[in-house]
Amino acid sequence: MPIPLHAIADDNQSAPADMKQTTPLFVRNGHCVSCGRAAERRTLVCPYCGERVWHPGIWHVTRWCILLAPAPLMLGAAALLTATPGWHGLYRNMCSAPLAATWLAACALGLLALPADTDGSATGAKDALRRQQLEALFGGAIQALCAVTGAVLLTAIPQPSLLSLLVGLPLLSCAALMPLVFRIPWLRLAAAVALAAAVVASIL
Numbered sequence: 001m002p003i004p005l006h007a008i009a010d011d012n013q014s015a016p017a018d019m020k021q022t023t024p025l026f027v028r029n030g031h032c033v034s035c036g037r038a039a040e041r042r043t044l045v046c047p048y049c050g051e052r053v054w055h056p057g058i059w060h061v062t063r064w065c066i067l068l069a070p071a072p073l074m075l076g077a078a079a080l081l082t083a084t085p086g087w088h089g090l091y092r093n094m095c096s097a098p099l100a101a102t103w104l105a106a107c108a109l110g111l112l113a114l115p116a117d118t119d120g121s122a123t124g125a126k127d128a129l130r131r132q133q134l135e136a137l138f139g140g141a142i143q144a145l146c147a148v149t150g151a152v153l154l155t156a157i158p159q160p161s162l163l164s165l166l167v168g169l170p171l172l173s174c175a176a177l178m179p180l181v182f183r184i185p186w187l188r189l190a191a192a193v194a195l196a197a198a199v200v201a202s203i204l
């Protein structure tokens with residue numbers, strides 16, 4: 001594990017003794033590189049001192065992949081679904097959805113629209129809380145879109161091909177991994193799964 005330069009204790013003689021004691025020599029995953037406190041889940045900047053929060057390289061790679069992958073994957077899924085079964089076929093399936101699936105989808109959409117719970121948040125600034133809410137709201141929406149598109153693609157195509165698997169499975173993986181690298185509440189993953197299940201029940 002690489003040790004960030006910031007993690008090495010500052011040997012400044014003017015620093016107070018108690019501050020030098022709390023400065024960590026080694027930084028753990030998800031901890032501030034300066035003050036060593038555990039940062040909020042998936043945050044990039046320490047809410048206490050504004051310093052960078054340390055995450056392993058794989059965490060940053062996963063975050064960037066999940067940021068960039070959904071758009072081309074969804075375009076690929078749209079192209080595959082346009083070819084077969086076509087949007088008219090999908091629309092007919094949605095119109096003939098069973099009542100239970102409609103109810104499940106309505107509950108899931110309600111859950112996705114709820115604001116994230118920030119009562120226990122260490123972030124005090126209103127701007128930071130607003131960013132956290134936006135991340136949860138838009139992140140949750142993209143997560144649900146990935147889950148639904150992946151599920152539709154794998155269910156609606158009569159004979160799944162290698163290409164549909166190569167597009168559908170990464171979309172489902174993106175949806176599942178999103179709460180690990182973004183501040184998206186786990187409840188939103190449950191809502192995305194419920195929404196995908198409702199759509200699959202409508203198609204089958």
Ligand SMILES: [Zn+2]
Nearest residue numbers: 032035046049
């Ligand atoms: Zn800090």
